[in-house]
Amino acid sequence: MTEYFDTGHHGYMEKRSADFARFVVDRIWQPELDSYNTCIELGAGIGRFTPPLVERFDRVCLIEPANAYAKVLEERFASARVTVSSDSAEQFLEDWPQDEPVLLTAFHLLHHLTLEQRQSIYAFLIRTRSHGVFVEPNPWNPLILLQVLVTPGMNFDEERQYLQLTRARMVDEIQTVGLMMQHYRKIVALPPGVTDICLSRKRDNMLRLAEGLTVFPCAASYHSYHLTSQESADREQS
Numbered sequence: 001m002t003e004y005f006d007t008g009h010h011g012y013m014e015k016r017s018a019d020f021a022r023f024v025v026d027r028i029w030q031p032e033l034d035s036y037n038t039c040i041e042l043g044a045g046i047g048r049f050t051p052p053l054v055e056r057f058d059r060v061c062l063i064e065p066a067n068a069y070a071k072v073l074e075e076r077f078a079s080a081r082v083t084v085s086s087d088s089a090e091q092f093l094e095d096w097p098q099d100e101p102v103l104l105t106a107f108h109l110l111h112h113l114t115l116e117q118r119q120s121i122y123a124f125l126i127r128t129r130s131h132g133v134f135v136e137p138n139p140w141n142p143l144i145l146l147q148v149l150v151t152p153g154m155n156f157d158e159e160r161q162y163l164q165l166t167r168a169r170m171v172d173e174i175q176t177v178g179l180m181m182q183h184y185r186k187i188v189a190l191p192p193g194v195t196d197i198c199l200s201r202k203r204d205n206m207l208r209l210a211e212g213l214t215v216f217p218c219a220a221s222y223h224s225y226h227l228t229s230q231e232s233a234d235r236e237q238s
């Protein structure tokens with residue numbers, strides 16, 4: 001089977017600014033995440049969403065099986081606090097030697113994985129009592145489909161699973177293995193390119209106003225899912 005990371009260069013990942021990444025991470029942030037020292041980012045690509053993670057955590061592990069992308073990550077982020085691994089997410093999590101809870105995150109990864117691969121991520125969250133935050137394209141937003149069809153480096157066959165990965169499907173998948181969805185949010189009301197332009201022109205008011213649009217199912221670009229076990233949710237609250 002050809003894996004997503006075998007298929008070469010995905011140039012669209014280079015387009016967004018670090019301010020865009022910070023904007024997204026601010027929107028998914030919850031106070032309980034401040035209690036974690038370590039963040040593991042699965043499928044980090046070339047680090048489109050990594051800068052705010054490196055700014056917020058003492059220790060960051062970037063997991064990226066495409067060797068060419070892993071090299072870029074090493075050049076951009078490697079330091080005493082940041083490590084880069086070119087294992088697959090499943091392998092890395094299976095070999096993870098520690099038991100203490102971490103923040104496990106991934107941006108635009110879950111829809112590239114099989115159910116079995118996703119289940120290995122859910123099993124890790126349960127085993128280590130960790131908190132998972134996953135950002136996925138909004139399957140109800142028609143502009144995303146357009147973007148997949150017209151963007152060089154994007155390919156419908158590689159992306160199609162995002163259309164099935166609805167919130168209801170996520171809830172079904174995680175409940176079967178004993179996780180719950182602690183928070184869910186629709187984020188990035190305007191298309192990412194427009195959001196990035198607003199950020200570069202300091203039009204924060206416009207972005208705040210636009211957030212109201214996310215009441216419409218098709219308006220947000222992304223869905224964010226916070227997955228935990230009941231035990232970790234209780235620990236975070238105590």
Ligand SMILES: C[S@@+](CC[C@H](N)C(=O)[O-])C[C@H]1O[C@@H](n2cnc3c(N)ncnc32)[C@H](O)[C@@H]1O
Binds near residue numbers: 066088
């Ligand atoms: C759509 S890209 C997203 C990259 C980055 N998170 C971003 O948003 O720019 C998906 C990334 O996941 C990586 N990937 C694919 N299968 C993976 C797996 N089994 N474990 C870890 N990463 C994987 C790919 O190589 C690719 O870099």
